[in-house]
Amino acid sequence: VGSRCGAPVVRRRIAPEIRFWARVDQSCGRGPHGDCWEWTGHREPNGYARFWIGGKRVQVHRFSYELGHPNEPLNGLFALHHCDNRICVRPEHLFKGTKTDNNLDRDRKGRHVPLKGERHGNAKLTDEQVRMARSWWAEGVSQSEIGRRLGIRPATAHTIVRHKGWKHVA
Numbered sequence: 388v389g390s391r392c393g394a395p396v397v398r399r400r401i402a403p404e405i406r407f408w409a410r411v412d413q414s415c416g417r418g419p420h421g422d423c424w425e426w427t428g429h430r431e432p433n434g435y436a437r438f439w440i441g442g443k444r445v446q447v448h449r450f451s452y453e454l455g456h457p458n459e460p461l462n463g464l465f466a467l468h469h470c471d472n473r474i475c476v477r478p479e480h481l482f483k484g485t486k487t488d489n490n491l492d493r494d495r496k497g498r499h500v501p502l503k504g505e506r507h508g509n510a511k512l513t514d515e516q517v518r519m520a521r522s523w524w525a526e527g528v529s530q531s532e533i534g535r536r537l538g539i540r541p542a543t544a545h546t547i548v549r550h551k552g553w554k555h556v557a
Contacts, residue, residue: 403440403441403450404454406438407438407447407450407451407454407476410426410427410428410438411424411425411426411427411476412424412425412426412427413477422477423470423472423474423475423477423480424475424476424477424480425472425474425475425476426447426474426475426476428447430474433473434473434474435447435448435473435474436448436473436474438450446466447474447476448466448468448473448475448476448481449461449466450476451466451476451477451478451481452466452478452481452483454478455477455478455479455481456478456481456483459483461483464483464484464485465483465484465485465486465488465489466481466482466483467481467482467483467484467488467489467492468480468481469481469482471496471498503553503555504517504553504555504556511538511539512537512539512547512553514553514556516537517547517553517556518556518557519537520533520536520537520544520547520548521547521548523536524544524548530544530545530548531544533547533548
């Protein structure tokens, strides 16, 4: 590849470790397990960060774990955060575990909020419609008619009015 003046351009590859550490702020001063070292580069919409190594996108906390624990490779396991800070890459804040370990850690820290009712992506009804269905049932309206009114199957109306589904709605 030439430059504007025709002289060849020499491109040097910068080691991934150097590119990685250039995007880490070690002065954050927050976190329950001591000071977190936060990634300052690009972040994904889910809050985690990745960067490119040899044409492959790598999660930065996994890369940091492998740098900080060279004798303990992940070998397909997860890199988990003690500090619960998604952009923390401090190796001392990271530990490896299975998917089950990851889920238990999430639950223990209170980060798992199951989506119920209208907050669930597949919900066809609102909490208010469920209350209306139960009110209609108490007035003697059939499950088939409730289904027609709400655009749901009678079996779904049955589940709702018998409190077998949508249990969280009073």
